[in-house]
Amino acid sequence: MKNNIRVERAILRISQQDLANAIGVSRQTIFAIENGKFIPSTELALKLLLLILFVK
Amino acid sequence: MRFTFVALNFTIMRDYKKHLTLLPHKWQVIGLVVFAVMFACEVIQYTVLKQYEGEIWYAYAEMAVLVLGNTFLLVTCFSQERTEDEYVTTVRYRALTISVMILIVSCGIAEIIGWRFHRYTTIQTISMMKGEGDGFFLGNNPILYSLLGILGYFRYAANLELLYIVLVKILKRIGCGTVYSSLLLQNRYKKTGWWLLGISIVLVLVTILINKYVNVLCWYGKMLWLVKLYLLVCLILPLMAYTGVFMVCLSREEQEDEFIRHIRVRLLVIFVIAYALLSLFEVLNIAGRHLYSVIEQPTIENHGYYLYSHISGQLLLWLTWIPGLSVVYALVLRKVLSNNLKESNDEE
Numbered sequence: 569m570k571n572n573i574r575v576e577r578a579i580l581r582i583s584q585q586d587l588a589n590a591i592g593v594s595r596q597t598i599f600a601i602e603n604g605k606f607i608p609s610t611e612l613a614l615k616l617l618l619l620i621l622f623v624k
Numbered sequence: 625m626r627f628t629f630v631a632l633n634f635t636i637m638r639d640y641k642k643h644l645t646l647l648p649h650k651w652q653v654i655g656l657v658v659f660a661v662m663f664a665c666e667v668i669q670y671t672v673l674k675q676y677e678g679e680i681w682y683a684y685a686e687m688a689v690l691v692l693g694n695t696f697l698l699v700t701c702f703s704q705e706r707t708e709d710e711y712v713t714t715v716r717y718r719a720l721t722i723s724v725m726i727l728i729v730s731c732g733i734a735e736i737i738g739w740r741f742h743r744y745t746t747i748q749t750i751s752m753m754k755g756e757g758d759g760f761f762l763g764n765n766p767i768l769y770s771l772l773g774i775l776g777y778f779r780y781a782a783n784l785e786l787l788y789i790v791l792v793k794i795l796k797r798i799g800c801g802t803v804y805s806s807l808l809l810q811n812r813y814k815k816t817g818w819w820l821l822g823i824s825i826v827l828v829l830v831t832i833l834i835n836k837y838v839n840v841l842c843w844y845g846k847m848l849w850l851v852k853l854y855l856l857v858c859l860i861l862p863l864m865a866y867t868g869v870f871m872v873c874l875s876r877e878e879q880e881d882e883f884i885r886h887i888r889v890r891l892l893v894i895f896v897i898a899y900a901l902l903s904l905f906e907v908l909n910i911a912g913r914h915l916y917s918v919i920e921q922p923t924i925e926n927h928g929y930y931l932y933s934h935i936s937g938q939l940l941l942w943l944t945w946i947p948g949l950s951v952v953y954a955l956v957l958r959k960v961l962s963n964n965l966k967e968s969n970d971e972e
Contacts, residue, residue: 584968584971592881593879593881593882593883594879594881594883594884595965595968596883596884596961596964596965596968597881597882597883597884598968599964599967599968599971600883600964600968601883606883606886608882608883609882612882
């Protein structure tokens with residue numbers, strides 16, 4: 569399952585660490601999600617979506 | 625599936641989105657057939673073959689029950705349900721974590737009561753000195769002895785599997801929350817755990833060296849306090865080792881999010897499967913030796929003794945020893961996490 573979190577993050581100029589801090593996970597998790605290694609739970613996916621929408 | 629052990633480069637641990645594959649559901653049917661054969665062997669053993677106890681056919685039946693029972697449990701544990709959805713997967717993970725926790729705790733208690741150190745160091749020496757034997761620490765308490773028997777038996781993977789099957793059935797009915805609601809201890813216990821484990825390893829080495837070069841128990845008349853201290857250390861060692869192992873393996877990381885928990889659970893599954901397979905191999909080994917002892921020494925009546933002594937005396941005992949496996953699990957987890965951190969650092 570592909571996602572465009574990396575692209576969105578680049579557009580918004582947010583680092584992996586900032587994104588991780590904002591939603592309360594580690595940077596490794598953001599890295600794994602961006603690379604399609606790990607599919608987040610619905611809760612985490614919603615947090616990511618809301619954060620990106622909020623920053624936009 | 626690529627598997628490079630030396631570099632600890634587990635492909636199976638790199639693609640975290642993939643589910644670990646269980647056996648197809650039809651294996652449960654095969655498991656039930658195996659169970660039926662095992663049950664038939666058990667019935668034949670206690671009816672038709674009862675009069676031939678100690679003879680070769682009776683031993684074959686005993687062996688068949690042991691091996692088929694373990695195979696049935698293994699197959700039933702690791703095969704899919706009819707509908708294997710996310711809920712069932714969550715239930716499986718939760719049941720597995722609880723089973724492993726119970727396994728470590730029960731093994732630890734059994735060890736504390738006197739499974740290994742008590743048996744190998746104190747019984748012989750104390751009985752030699754005082755002529756009291758087993759009763760020195762357990763105080764001839766039948767309840768403690770029964771407890772020791774029951775808990776010590778939990779060491780075998782068959783019991784872990786049985787517990788897991790029962791827990792899956794129960795949790796499926798009553799619900800189990802999400803897989804990410806943690807059962808684990810807080811992070812601060814991890815450091816304490818490593819300290820306890822380190823100290824216990826050092827103490828084990830010291831006691832081995834003492835046993836090799838000095839017979840402390842000869843000082844029984846002169847320095848009683850030293851002998852008592854030595855025996856106390858021997859008794860406390862298992863408590864320290866198991867407490868350390870429990871804390872190291874079952875406490876959270878500094879930032880335990882769902883990804884870390886996912887890695888942990890995956891690794892736990894792999895180790896439990898390895899443990900179950902090693903135990904099955906151990907059972908086959910025991911069964912083979914038991915059969916051999918019956919063929920070679922048909923006059924000895926109590927073959928159960930041979931079965932027991934082979935269980936406790938083999939190399940496989942060390943391979944399936946819970947603290948050993950747990951430490952390997954903890955080290956591999958550390959390695960996988962640090963690899964992942966390194967990769968993310970490189971990209972950043």
